[in-house]
Amino acid sequence: MKPSGTTPFTIVGSGFCIDPSGVIVTCEHVISEFLSKSIKDQVAGIPDDKTIRQLPEVEIRRPFALFYMRGDTATELLVVACPIDQIVVRTDHDLGLIRAAPHKRFEGGFPFIEVANYGDLYEGLEIGTYGFPLGTFLYDQIGTLTSSLTRGTLSSIVPTDFASEEHVKLFQLDLTATYGNSGGPVFCIGSGRAFGVLQGGIVGADGTSIIPGIVKAEPIYPIIRGGEIDFLRSAPLGSLPSAETIQAHFKPPPRTGP
Numbered sequence: 123m124k125p126s127g128t129t130p131f132t133i134v135g136s137g138f139c140i141d142p143s144g145v146i147v148t149c150e151h152v153i154s155e156f157l158s159k160s161i162k163d164q165v166a167g168i169p170d171d172k173t174i175r176q177l178p179e180v181e182i183r184r185p186f187a188l189f190y191m192r193g194d195t196a197t198e199l200l201v202v203a204c205p206i207d208q209i210v211v212r213t214d215h216d217l218g219l220i221r222a223a224p225h226k227r228f229e230g231g232f233p234f235i236e237v238a239n240y241g242d243l244y245e246g247l248e249i250g251t252y253g254f255p256l257g258t259f260l261y262d263q264i265g266t267l268t269s270s271l272t273r274g275t276l277s278s279i280v281p282t283d284f285a286s287e288e289h290v291k292l293f294q295l296d297l298t299a300t301y302g303n304s305g306g307p308v309f310c311i312g313s314g315r316a317f318g319v320l321q322g323g324i325v326g327a328d329g330t331s332i333i334p335g336i337v338k339a340e341p342i343y344p345i346i347r348g349g350e351i352d353f354l355r356s357a358p359l360g361s362l363p364s365a366e367t368i369q370a371h372f373k374p375p376p377r378t379g380p
Contacts, residue, residue, distance in 0.1 A: 243279065
C-alpha cells in the first residue's frame with residue numbers, strides 16, 4: 123500500500139559510505155545541486171598554482187545524508203538524516219566526498235561498503251548499482267521508499283581493459299539508470315565491493331538524447347588514494363579546516379629531475 127503524506131525531504135542523487143567515520147562518495151554534480159553556483163563554475167578561471175583561495179560566497183541548501191534502516195516492527199522504516207559538515211571534490215573527475223556528522227544511531231561507526239581491488243575487475247563482470255532513480259518521483263508514483271537495485275555488466279574499461287589503476291578513466295556499463303542514480307555505487311555482484319560511482323548516460327549523435335542501456339561510471343580510486351579520506355577523518359566538527367591545514371595535507375610532491 124502506498125504510504126500517505128509527503129516526504130520531508132527531496133532526493134537529488136545517490137551516494138554510499140566507504141568509511142565508518144561517515145565518509146560518503148558521490149558525484150561532484152550531485153553536491154553542486156545544493157549550491158546556487160556549481161563547484162566547477164566557482165573554480166573556473168582560477169590559476170592552477172596550488173594556492174589556497176577564498177571563493178566568493180554562494181547560497182547553499184543544507185545537505186543531509188539519509189541512512190535507511192529497518193525499524194522495530196515489520197511496518198516500520200527508519201530514515202536517519204545526518205547533516206553534512208565537510209565536502210571534498212575533484213575537478214578532474216566527477217567525484218566528491220562528503221562527511222556525515224556523528225549520530226547517536228551510529229555510535230559504533232557508520233555502515234560502509236568495502237572497495238574492490240582493481241585487479242579483480244574485467245570486462246563482462248556481473249555488476250549492480252543501488253540508487254534512487256527519478257529521485258522522489260518513484261515514491262510519488264508507486265510508493266517505493268528505499269533505494270532500487272539494478273543489475274548489469276561491466277562492458278568496457280576505459281581506455282583499455284589492460285589499463286593500470288592510475289590510468290583508468292571511466293567504466294562503460296550495460297545497465298539501466300537515470301537521474302537520481304547519479305553518485306550511487308557500482309559494485310561487483312559476487313563480492314559486494316564497490317569500484318565505481320555511477321555518473322550518467324551516453325549522449326546520442328544528436329547531442330541531446332540519452333542512449334538507453336549504456337551508462338558510465340567514474341572509477342572510485344582517484345578520490346580514495348590521495349589522502350582525502352584521512353583529511354576528512356581529521357577535519358574539525360562543524361567548522362572548516364584552516365588554509366594552513368589544507369595546504370599541508372595536500373602539499374604537492376617535490377619535483378624530481380632537471
